[in-house]
Amino acid sequence: MKRGGQQEMAPDIKTMGSALGPRMLIDGREVDYFCGTSYYTLHGDPRVIEAACEATRQYGMGPATLMTSPPLLEVVKRATEFFQTESAQYIISGYLGDMLLAQALSDDYDVVFVDATSHYSVFDGIRSTGKRVIPFCHLDAEDLRQKLQENLKPKQTPLVMSDGVFPVTGAIAPLREYVEVLTPYKDGLLCMDDSHAVGVIGEKGQGSLEHCGIQGKNRYLAGTLSKAFGGLGGIIPGSRELMEKISRNVRIPNGASPPSTAAAAASAMGLKILSEHPEMRTQLWSNVSYMRTGLRRLGISVADSPIPIVSVSALATVDLKQVQQGLKKEDILVAYVPPGGYSDAPDTESLRIAVFSSHTQEQLDRLLDALRKLL
Ligand SMILES: Cc1ncc(COP(=O)(O)O)c(C=O)c1O
Structure with a gap:
């Protein structure tokens, strides 16, 4: 790396x-x-700025742990609607989202196979699980196939992880090919760091899985509200079952402060604007x-x-x-x-x-x- x-x-x-x-x-x-990641420049949108200011005047900087607040609840509601999932987990940064996902699912896989040029947050996240990590060549489904064959013992389950869209080159991971390669591994998991994909690709802007027409069990994404949506913080949309796994296996939501009121209100407004327009x-x-x-x-x-x-x-x-x-x-x-x-x-x-x-x-x-x- x-x-x-x-x-x-x-x-x-x-x-x-x-x-x-x-x-x-x-x-x-x-x-x-022409730099950075605010693809709709919502970070400077007057509606987003006003939402952050108004919420801060009403609720201050934030709950300082142990409470929630209407802006934080609003992000979850809007993200759930945007991604059409049962729920969502909102945390302080997108960077931590990969860690949260890898830890939440840690009972479900044995070995992690990761695109070798995935974002730092992907590597930090998967290393935190203590599982074996096998990098495969960048965007190379055939190399992934070979690494799976060489490194999995019978009955072991793989987790494949990659950026959905890569931050410097803009390459889209070949997810349909990865899914095909995962077919023999019945419960194989696919987790995307979709920081640059959410709000941007897919018919409804739901990210790389939607863009590649991939749905269903064992397909996950960790996104961010800090780029396309003009706010700040990580977002992990998913089922209630995933949320239960997060509460059971991950300490971040309990051990770290949530995003600030301003960040939450701005993120909720960004989600609203992109959904409505x-x-x-x-x-x-x-x-x-x-x-x-x-x-x-x-x-x-x-x-x-x-x-x-x-x-x-x-x-x-x-x-x-x-x-x-x-x-x-x-x-x-x-x-x-x-x-x-x-x-x-x-x-x-x-x-x-x-x-x-x-x-x-x-x-x-x-x-x-x-x-x-x-x-
Ligand atoms: C691929 C990728 N993942 C995660 C992150 C971190 O997201 P955040 O800025 O919301 O912490 C970045 C930041 O640039 C990124 O490019």
């Missing part, structure tokens, strides 16, 4: 001067913002498609995908760091990812362009024009 994180991916870390948006103040300059997802896909088509016209090879993370990988003739700096001079911010600079970063340098539903066509064109001049 690669080390590091934010520092390596963004050594020139930036300071906000305004609420997050497609155009915002950063380090004292107004810029077109499916056209925001259509707009996101339209912007993503526009950006990918525009890049291809510049001769840059990019995947054909609905994911708003557009990865431009190493080009023979240009230094991508210089391209990123050139864009910055034009007040356009994209992320430069050094080789191996994040959990799934390629071994060569790349640019990560985050496309938002709120980017205007002028902004998308401005970025494409600037890239054309720099490449």
